Amino acid sequence: PVLVVDYGAQYAQLIARRVREADAYSEVVPSTASVADILAKDPAAVILSGGPSSVYADGAPQVDPALFEAGVPVLGICYGFQAMASALGGTVAQTGLREYGGTQLRASTDGSTLLDGQPAEQSVWMSHGDAVTAAPDGFSVVAQSAGAEVAAFEDDERRLYGVQWHPEVAHSSFGQQVLENFLRRGAGVPADWTAGSIIDEQVALIRAQVGSGRVICGLSGGVDSAVAAALVQKAVGDQLTCVFVDHGLLRAGEAEQVERDYVAATGVNLKVWDASEAFLAALAGVTDPEAKRKAIGREFIRAFEAAAREVIEDAAEASTAAGSGDDDGEVRFLVQGTLYPDVVESGGGEGAANIKSHHNVGGLPDDLQFELVEPLRALFKDEVRAVGAQLGLPAEIVGRQPFPGPGLGIRIIGEVTRERLEVLRAADLIARQELTAAGLDSTIWQCPVVLLADVRSVGVQGDGRTYGHPVVLRPVSSEDAMTADWTRMPYDVLARISTRITNEVAEVNRVVLDVTSKPPGTIEWE
Numbered sequence: 001p002v003l004v005v006d007y008g009a010q011y012a013q014l015i016a017r018r019v020r021e022a023d024a025y026s027e028v029v030p031s032t033a034s035v036a037d038i039l040a041k042d043p044a045a046v047i048l049s050g051g052p053s054s055v056y057a058d059g060a061p062q063v064d065p066a067l068f069e070a071g072v073p074v075l076g077i078c079y080g081f082q083a084m085a086s087a088l089g090g091t092v093a094q095t096g097l098r099e100y101g102g103t104q105l106r107a108s109t110d111g112s113t114l115l116d117g118q119p120a121e122q123s124v125w126m127s128h129g130d131a132v133t134a135a136p137d138g139f140s141v142v143a144q145s146a147g148a149e150v151a152a153f154e155d156d157e158r159r160l161y162g163v164q165w166h167p168e169v170a171h172s173s174f175g176q177q178v179l180e181n182f183l184r185r186g187a188g189v190p191a192d193w194t195a196g197s198i199i200d201e202q203v204a205l206i207r208a209q210v211g212s213g214r215v216i217c218g219l220s221g222g223v224d225s226a227v228a229a230a231l232v233q234k235a236v237g238d239q240l241t242c243v244f245v246d247h248g249l250l251r252a253g254e255a256e257q258v259e260r261d262y263v264a265a266t267g268v269n270l271k272v273w274d275a276s277e278a279f280l281a282a283l284a285g286v287t288d289p290e291a292k293r294k295a296i297g298r299e300f301i302r303a304f305e306a307a308a309r310e311v312i313e314d315a316a317e318a319s320t321a322a323g324s325g326d327d328d329g330e331v332r333f334l335v336q337g338t339l340y341p342d343v344v345e346s347g348g349g350e351g352a353a354n355i356k357s358h359h360n361v362g363g364l365p366d367d368l369q370f371e372l373v374e375p376l377r378a379l380f381k382d383e384v385r386a387v388g389a390q391l392g393l394p395a396e397i398v399g400r401q402p403f404p405g406p407g408l409g410i411r412i413i414g415e416v417t418r419e420r421l422e423v424l425r426a427a428d429l430i431a432r433q434e435l436t437a438a439g440l441d442s443t444i445w446q447c448p449v450v451l452l453a454d455v456r457s458v459g460v461q462g463d464g465r466t467y468g469h470p471v472v473l474r475p476v477s478s479e480d481a482m483t484a485d486w487t488r489m490p491y492d493v494l495a496r497i498s499t500r501i502t503n504e505v506a507e508v509n510r511v512v513l514d515v516t517s518k519p520p521g522t523i524e525w526e
């Protein structure tokens with residue numbers, strides 16, 4: 001892999017994504033990883049990320065100079081660049097010339113590895129107070145800006161490179177090219193991380209993990225579980241049974257859609273398991289978001305266990321009927337469509353905070369009877385979509401907007417009840433219909449509709465006073481759900497949604513718009 005060492009800013013994930021966009025596999029490691037830890041992963045290259053510290057501050061994360069002697073190509077970015085300069089004997093100082101945001105760069109592109117083929121004047125995105133004032137021996141300086149006389153340096157012999165600006169952000173016009181120049185020309189990393197290679201690798205890993213065992217996969221109707229199931233089906237064929245758990249927290253028409261689209265596309269064995277009574281009972285009286293997520297995660301597993309018992313019985317019957325009699329295989333494996341951001345946000349990435357327990361990562365019960373199969377655990381959403389398309393899943397599935405596993409359960413603020421679910425389902429259906437009619441489905445990443453069930457407000461309708469509940473529209477734009485912005489949607493579409501919801505859903509007398517980005521908000525309200 002290409003390892004991205006995280007010096008504590010939000011940029012490391014972004015760098016990892018950009019490296020993958022350049023068709024090279026990348027992983028993020030914490031800055032506490034030792035050189036031995038790093039070398040144990042046999043990295044093709046290492047990128048040191050930006051970070052908030054000053055290299056000279058007490059307790060600032062340092063780079064062990066041994067890393068630069070290991071023969072691994074390294075690119076330092078911003079803080080990583082300064083840490084590299086200081087570890088190799090250059091100087092870093094507070095020059096009093098801070099640069100934040102768009103900055104003009106003068107580049108010496110001739111003969112440069114990083115800047116080859118780029119204009120001599122270009123705009124890059126900077127964010128620094130300290131600056132490298134003298135490059136270490138052996139490096140040539142290939143760029144300057146007003147606030148950084150050494151804005152980039154290279155040593156082709158040792159394959160060490162550094163830039164003061166942030167090539168990973170879109171505001172650096174030739175940023176992606178800098179990263180690709182480093183990977184290809186500097187480090188010789190091949191462009192071989194593609195949807196096809198991910199499929200081959202995962203199919204082999206799945207076969208090795210499950211052998212001839214039986215596998216079940218929960219289909220949620222979303223992209224992730226559909227792609228995970230398709231990978232497993234490709235790997236082990238009809239050892240796989242998919243289970244669609246109807247937890248009663250679905251949107252209108254969802255169960256029918258899964259049966260229609262997914263089974264038609266893949267021909268997979270599908271069992272629909274109605275567990276809505278059990279889920280609602282488990283959610284009775286629960287208002288705390290984490291408690292809801294945990295309760296839902298637990299019920300999912302119970303439902304899968306019950307469904308798995310039926311799969312075993314069905315298989316035993318079938319093999320008796322066929323006279324083979326040797327298939328008493330337990331269902332030992334459960335497929336989950338866990339993605340890389342779920343792992344990181346559930347605190348699974350080293351050093352990351354637990355933002356919320358995604359039900360398929362942090363919400364699993366301790367006494368889980370299954371071994372998990374998680375073929376998407378290292379992937380971002382756009383990569384999952386590319387894999388799905390490559391596997392031949394139809395556009396209606398791979399292009400679907402995300403919908404959380406806990407469903408409408410985390411979009412009712414307050415206790416989840418059958419009546420409240422009906423109210424939310426009706427409002428949500430109207431919003432979805434109008435967004436689709438306005439042609440906004442592909443512009444918007446997703447648009448949760450949230451019922452503030454414990455809030456009431458006064459309204460007037462016809463000639464009478466109403467005392468109803470607000471719903472919140474939360475349209476967001478995002479690349480990977482790690483960060484998001486609220487979507488600037490046309491007012492007339494908002495107006496139509498609002499009018500229809502307040503007219504057609506009796507309990508709702510107010511529609512409000514959430515104009516918070518992530519961070520500081522998350523996409524879902526719970």
Ligand code: XMP
Nearest residue numbers: 357358359402403404405406481522523524
């Ligand atoms: P947040 O609310 O964390 O959501 O900003 C990020 C993305 O993840 C979806 N989401 C979930 N998906 N299980 C899932 O499968 C979950 O528990 C879960 N919680 C949030 C959310 O819809 C958004 O796309």
